[in-house]
Amino acid sequence: MIEHFTGNFTQQEPLPEVAITAAVEVMRHGRIHRYNLAGAEAGEVALLEQEFAAQVGAKYCLAVASGGYALATALRAVGVAHGDKVLTNAFTLAPVPGAIASVGAEPVYVGVTEDLTIDLADLAAKAGQARVLMLSHMRGHLCDMDRLMDICDAAGIIVIEDCAHTMGAAWNGVPSGRHGAIGCYSCQTYKHVNAGEGGLLITDDEEVAARAIMLSGSYMLYSRHLAAPGPEAFERVKYDTPNISGRMDNLRAAILRPQLRDLDAQVTRWNERYRMLEAGLRDTPGLTVVERPEQETYVGSSIQFLLLDWAPEAVQEVLTRCGARGVELKWFGVPEPVAFTSRYDSWRYAPAQSLPDSDRILAGIIDMRVPLTFSLEDCALIARIIRAEVGAIWQAQGAGS
Numbered sequence: 001m002i003e004h005f006t007g008n009f010t011q012q013e014p015l016p017e018v019a020i021t022a023a024v025e026v027m028r029h030g031r032i033h034r035y036n037l038a039g040a041e042a043g044e045v046a047l048l049e050q051e052f053a054a055q056v057g058a059k060y061c062l063a064v065a066s067g068g069y070a071l072a073t074a075l076r077a078v079g080v081a082h083g084d085k086v087l088t089n090a091f092t093l094a095p096v097p098g099a100i101a102s103v104g105a106e107p108v109y110v111g112v113t114e115d116l117t118i119d120l121a122d123l124a125a126k127a128g129q130a131r132v133l134m135l136s137h138m139r140g141h142l143c144d145m146d147r148l149m150d151i152c153d154a155a156g157i158i159v160i161e162d163c164a165h166t167m168g169a170a171w172n173g174v175p176s177g178r179h180g181a182i183g184c185y186s187c188q189t190y191k192h193v194n195a196g197e198g199g200l201l202i203t204d205d206e207e208v209a210a211r212a213i214m215l216s217g218s219y220m221l222y223s224r225h226l227a228a229p230g231p232e233a234f235e236r237v238k239y240d241t242p243n244i245s246g247r248m249d250n251l252r253a254a255i256l257r258p259q260l261r262d263l264d265a266q267v268t269r270w271n272e273r274y275r276m277l278e279a280g281l282r283d284t285p286g287l288t289v290v291e292r293p294e295q296e297t298y299v300g301s302s303i304q305f306l307l308l309d310w311a312p313e314a315v316q317e318v319l320t321r322c323g324a325r326g327v328e329l330k331w332f333g334v335p336e337p338v339a340f341t342s343r344y345d346s347w348r349y350a351p352a353q354s355l356p357d358s359d360r361i362l363a364g365i366i367d368m369r370v371p372l373t374f375s376l377e378d379c380a381l382i383a384r385i386i387r388a389e390v391g392a393i394w395q396a397q398g399a400g401s
Contacts, residue, residue, distance in 0.1 A: 005326035005382055011373050012194055015255060016262065022254035032249050034063075035221045042226060044253035049200075049227040052260060056175045056183070058202035060209035061227040063248035064216055067164045067186025070199035071099035071134065073246065074160045074182040077203075077211040078132060080105050085130040087157070089118050090344040090358045091332070091365070092136035096162055097347045100134060107350045111358040116290055116304055116365070117143035119358070120151060127155035135159055137166040137176060139304055139367065142296045145171040145179045152180075160184065167192040168267045170297040177202055187252070190369065192266065192299060193259040195252040206233040214238055217245030266372065267299050273370050273379045274300020280383020281305055286394035287387075288364075301370055307390070308364040314393050315364070321389040327382050333363035341367070 015023075026032060026044060034045040045063050053061035064070050080086060082104030088096055091112035100107045108129050111119035116139060123133070133152055152159050159180030163169075166176035167185045177183020182205075185191075187198030203209050206229035213222050214237060222234050259266075277300075282289050288306035292298055307315050312333070319329050330341050337346045343362050344353065370379070 003325065003381060003385060005378065005385060007326070007374055007378055009328040009369050009371065010190075011371060012189060013372050015194065016258050018258040019255045022258065023251055026251050026254045032251050034247050034250055034253070035219075035224055036250075037224065043224065044250040044257065045248050046224060046226045048248075048253040048257050048260075049225065051257060052200055053202060053227040055260060055263075056178055056202060058178065058183070059204045059227075060202065060206070060229060062201045062209065062212050062216055062225075063253060064199045064201060065246040065248060066197050067162075067184060067188060067191070067199040068095040068099055069246040070184035070186075070201040071096065071160070071162060072102045073212050073215050073244070074184055074201060074208075075099060075103050075105065075132070075134070076215055076244070077208045078158050078160070078181065080132055084132070087123065087126060087130045087133040089136040089138055090353075090355050091116060091362060092138045092162070092344075093164075093340060094342050094347065095164075096134060096136045097344070097350055101347075101349050107344075107347070109344045109350075109353050109355060109358075111355050112361050114288070114290075114306065114308075114361055115143070115293075116141040116361075118148070120144065120147055123148070124151050127151060127157060131156065132158045132160065133180075134162060135180065136162040137164075137169070139302055140165040140169060140299055141290070141304075142166060142169060142171045142176060142293075142298070144293075144295070145174070149179050164188075164191060165301070166299065168263050168299045172295045173297075181205055182208060187256055192263065192270075192301060193256050195256050198248055198252050198256065206230075207237065210234045210237050211241050214241035215244050215246075217243045217247050219243070269372055270300045270370060271298070272376060273372070273374055274298075274303055276376050276379040277303050277368075277370065277383050280380055281387060284387045284390050286310070286397075287390050302367060303370055304365055304367050306361070306364045307366060309360070310364060311397070312363070314397055315366075318366075318389055318393050321393070322386055325385045325389070327385050328368070329386070330367040332365040332367060 049061040090109040111122040164186035185200040187195040210233040
């Protein structure tokens with residue numbers, strides 16, 4: 001009998017009851033804007049910022065409207081201006097180069113390795129081309145952050161970490177987002193905490209924090225922030241930092257605070273599912289599993305594998321056949337962008353670049369979401385389906401000949 005999967009790849013778990021209760025309380029009192037407070041009330045957003053800063057060991061934290069807004073704010077806060085070049089990954093999602101373009105800067109793409117991380121040799125070769133690296137931990141894969149920081153420190157490069165897929169992850173015990181000058185996180189529905197939309201920005205640099213808070217639209221209400229520098233930092237920047245409103249509201253912060261308290265437990269659950277899928281896919285002929293280094297503490301909210309050097313028609317056939325059995329796979333090598341998949345050559349607002357080694361890898365990247373609504377049995381079934389269909393197409397190709 002041919003097995004089929006009947007689950008939903010975009011269905012998230014319900015919000016925890018404590019988050020729902022907190023959100024209802026905000027709706028009952030009506031003070032949804034972050035600066036609309038009563039008496040000595042701190043406000044949900046300020047408390048969220050204080051708690052997340054403590055959770056990752058940062059001095060300062062700002063909650064904003066989205067992860068993409070956090071990225072653009074980070075660039076502005078470190079002084080990236082129109083015409084500047086910014087290094088970033090060739091393998092990433094559109095909001096990363098989009099943030100660079102939004103401030104009038106120009107992305108300079110750095111290659112990707114078969115580990116799906118930034119190519120550190122290519123980074124070292126391009127280090128003189130820009131003073132900022134927007135490092136995307138794409139799909140939750142962390143590179144050797146110690147070596148990366150050595151390269152960037154030696155070249156005087158400011159590192160902004162895009163941690164949209166690595167909230168809860170770490171390299172050698174250091175939380176993702178804490179190696180560079182700024183860490184940016186997403187709280188969108190498909191990330192590790194779910195506010196529908198939302199973002200968080202952390203830093204230890206008081207001037208960067210003050211500028212980011214002013215940029216987010218604090219007016220002159222910065223004293224109502226709990227995870228912020230003192231008033232002297234704002235005095236230095238408040239008159240020459242524009243208001244580009246993108247604040248988070250108290251309703252979303254109320255939803256997020258309980259989820260962040262549960263993050264470690266959720267990471268454990270994601271990784272149980274990831275390991276079940278990984279075990280089921282390992283040693284499939286024609287399929288390359290992406291190995292995770294010992295130094296990496298990852299969050300398996302999605303899984304990737306490689307069909308390296310396959311003909312495009314054969315890759316598409318795998319997707320079609322898996323889809324017919326209920327398994328939704330995305331192909332980052334597809335020539336025309338589909339949903340969230342895209343390649344660096346899709347973003348035509350940036351100058352064209354040639355990255356042939358990366359093109360080979362991008363052409364073989366297959367991606368799948370791993371929602372927590374899946375059981376371990378679901379994951380084992382999904383792995384069996386992928387294994388069977390990859391194996392069938394591999395044999396049909398003459399074992400890659």
